[in-house]
Amino acid sequence: MAQVTIYLPDRVAVAAKREAKRAGKSVSAWITDVLERETGARQWPRALVDVLTRGSADLIEPDDQPPEDVEDLQ
DSSP: OOOOOOOOOHHHHHHHHHHHHHHTSOHHHHHHHHHHHHHTOOOOOHHHHHHHHHSOOOOOOOSSOOOOOHHHHO
């Protein structure tokens, strides 16, 4: 993971700390979230992209069955 030093105006630093605390995150994690959202840097999991684009991936069928329909219970 890269380490970056940035300089912020005091009012921006105070606001970043406040918003990070409100989100229950470190300032670094909060800024990362903001930058990922603003730059589109988040990526979808490769397996999901494979399924959506090519219909191939290593999907595992769950052991438990889906719940019954509510209509079937009446």
